Amino acid sequence: GEQVExxxxxxxxxxxxxxxxxxxYTDPNSYYFFWYKQEPGAGLQLLMKVFSSTEINEGQGxxxxxxxxxxxxxLNLTAAHPGDSAVYFCAVSPLPGTGSNRLxxxxxxxxxxxx
Amino acid sequence: GPKVLQIPSHxxxxxxxxxxxxxxxxxxxxxFYWYKQILGQQMEFLVNFYNGKVMEKSKLFKDQFxxxxxxxxxxxxxxQPTALEDSAVYFCASSFRDWxAEQFFGPGTRLTVL
Numbered sequence: 113g114e115q116v117e118x119x120x121x122x123x124x125x126x127x128x129x130x131x132x133x134x135x136x137y138t139d140p141n142s143y144y145f146f147w148y149k150q151e152p153g154a155g156l157q158l159l160m161k162v163f164s165s166t167e168i169n170e171g172q173g174x175x176x177x178x179x180x181x182x183x184x185x186x187l188n189l190t191a192a193h194p195g196d197s198a199v200y201f202c203a204v205s206p207l208p209g210t211g212s213n214r215l216x217x218x219x220x221x222x223x224x225x226x227x
Numbered sequence: 228g229p230k231v232l233q234i235p236s237h238x239x240x241x242x243x244x245x246x247x248x249x250x251x252x253x254x255x256x257x258x259f260y261w262y263k264q265i266l267g268q269q270m271e272f273l274v275n276f277y278n279g280k281v282m283e284k285s286k287l288f289k290d291q292f293x294x295x296x297x298x299x300x301x302x303x304x305x306x307q308p309t310a311l312e313d314s315a316v317y318f319c320a321s322s323f324r325d326w327x328a329e330q331f332f333g334p335g336t337r338l339t340v341l
Contacts, residue, residue, distance in 0.1 A: 116269075144326070155231060155318070155332035201270065208326035212283055213258070214272040215330060 114139040118202055118218025125192050126226050133221045135185045135202035142204040145178055145185050146215065150199045159187070159200075189223070197224045229253040231333035233319050234301075239339045245307035248336045250319030252302055259302045260320040260330060261294065263287060270318060276302065277325070314340045 118135045125131045144163050148156035160176045162185075173196070175188040185202055199222050203215040232251040240246050252259055261273040274284040276294050291310070296302040302321070306313055316337050320330040 146329075148332070153334060155334045158329045158331075161329065205326075213322075213325045213328075214260075214275065214283060214285070215262075216272070217262075217270040219269045 114142055114204060114206070114216040116202060116204055116216050116218045118221060120221060121219060123221055123223045124226050125223075127193060128191050131189045131192060131223065133187045133189075133200055133202070133223075135204075135218045137183050137185070137204050137216075139204075139206070140180075140183065141207050141210070142183075142216075143207040144205045146203040146205075147176060147185075147187050148201045148203060150201065150220075151197075156201065192223075192225060194225055199223070229331055231319055231321055231331050233317075233333035233336050235336060236334065237337045237339075239341065240309060242311055242340050243308045245305065246309055246338065248304045248306075248317050248319075248338070249301040250303065250321075250333055252319065252321030253323075253331050256321035256323050256331070258282075258322045258325050258328075259294075259296065260322075261304050262318040262320065262332075263315045264318065264335070265315045273304075273317075275325075282325075309338075309340045311340050314338060 115138045146161045147159040149159050150156050162178045177186045199220045201220045202218040205215050206212050234249040259276045262270045263273050264270040272285050273288045275282050293305045316335040318335045319333045322328040322330045
């Protein structure tokens with residue numbers, strides 16, 4: 113089955129710096145890709161969903177890049193601020209019509225600001 | 228935004244007892260999910276449920292596990308009997324459709340089996 117490796121597990125930067133979290137997946141049939149943010153005591157909040165072969169999506173304070181050729185998904189946090197401190201998870205799901213819509217998650221990256 | 232609620236937030240029980248975890252999904256959602264996260268490990272899919280039926284389950288969804296959503300009330304995960312390895316955080320999620328749809332997650336129930 114699908115396996116998703118996420119790195120790094122921990123990431124600390126100074127306010128205003130940028131940071132990159134990368135996920136690598138194994139199943140070439142994975143089709144939909146998601147980034148979630150989890151703050152303490154809260155559920156996962158969707159940041160971005162992407163599909164298609166190569167896509168760059170910009171959100172508020174971050175950019176997501178999908179590279180299907182290399183089976184890699186990345187989240188680039190630009191100009192980090194205190195509200196960005198959280199655990200970030202990538203997740204992938206298979207092609208529609210395969211009978212499955214389960215999400216396979218990475219292990220998460222705990223992101224924090226260096227005081 | 229839409230919220231998924233989970234009750235209780237923490238549950239401590241003795242091995243062999245039964246436990247029911249409750250999830251209040253987003254009101255117009257049709258698909259419901261449970262995921263399990265053991266401390267320090269990945270969140271893993273357990274089961275999804277639609278129209279009163281289990282649509283897909285993983286190998287983690289043991290025979291001791293069952294799900295239901297009677298009459299549009301809570302979506303529940305029951306474990307009977309519990310085992311030590313069931314200790315984990317269980318996340319409920321719901322979505323409006325089954326593909327390319329955001330799964331909205333609850334905050335999780337931390338289950339500790341002694």
